Amino acid sequence: MEIDEIDRRILRALRRDGRLSNTKLAELVGLSTTPCWNRVRALEQAGLIEGYTALLNQTGLGYPDTVIIEVTLDRHDDEIFDKFGQALAELPEVMEAYLLTGDYDYLIKVAVAGTAGYEEFLRRKLYKLPGLKHSRSTFVLRCLKKTHSVEP
Structure with missing residues (x-):
């Protein structure tokens, strides 16, 4: 899949905060919500977005x-x-x-x-x-x- 600058902006935004709502993400990258949602789904299906996860605090879990x-x-x-x-x-x-x-x-x-x-x-x-x-x-x-x- 060829990605353009809008895809890169989407990926950068999600890399910083994977919990962004589609509305906020669309606003950040300069798209309306439906095209933004379609692009995110295409990036997921192409394997460029492998998943979403929570980052846990290693020290807080007792492994400093x-x-x-x-x-x-x-x-x-x-x-x-x-x-x-x-x-x-x-x-x-x-x-x-x-x-x-x-x-x-x-x-x-x-x-x-x-x-x-x-x-x-x-x-x-x-x-x-x-x-x-x-x-x-x-x-x-x-x-x-x-x-x-x-x-x-």
């Missing part, structure tokens, strides 16, 4: 710390990648996980409650995943930029 963990697996075959990836995706503390090229196989972003919460996550969860050979962790001191999608 973020740890970035690099993981190496003990072997590199489809079976272990599938097993490890599925098990990793089931861990509620894992906010993001990426399969990588380079020295490490995975980069994982995890929410924890201090060093005690981190130790518990490692010992009771991460170290029990199939295929784990090595991990290296770094505590995040401060988030400098956080976004959930690219700017259209």
Whole structure:
């Protein structure tokens, strides 16, 4: 789907506030409500809008710390990648996980409650995943930029 500047304005507005009413969104992007609604539906159907979500406060939920963990697996075959990836995706503390090229196989972003919460996550969860050979962790001191999608 080719998108024009109006579509980009719609996407930028929804990226900032996914709860905008269609009336407010139409006003912001300079359309009447029906064409705006039609464009939003077309963007959804084309997959450019994947969904809507609430952003939860990690600290307020009791997980004030973020740890970035690099993981190496003990072997590199489809079976272990599938097993490890599925098990990793089931861990509620894992906010993001990426399969990588380079020295490490995975980069994982995890929410924890201090060093005690981190130790518990490692010992009771991460170290029990199939295929784990090595991990290296770094505590995040401060988030400098956080976004959930690219700017259209």
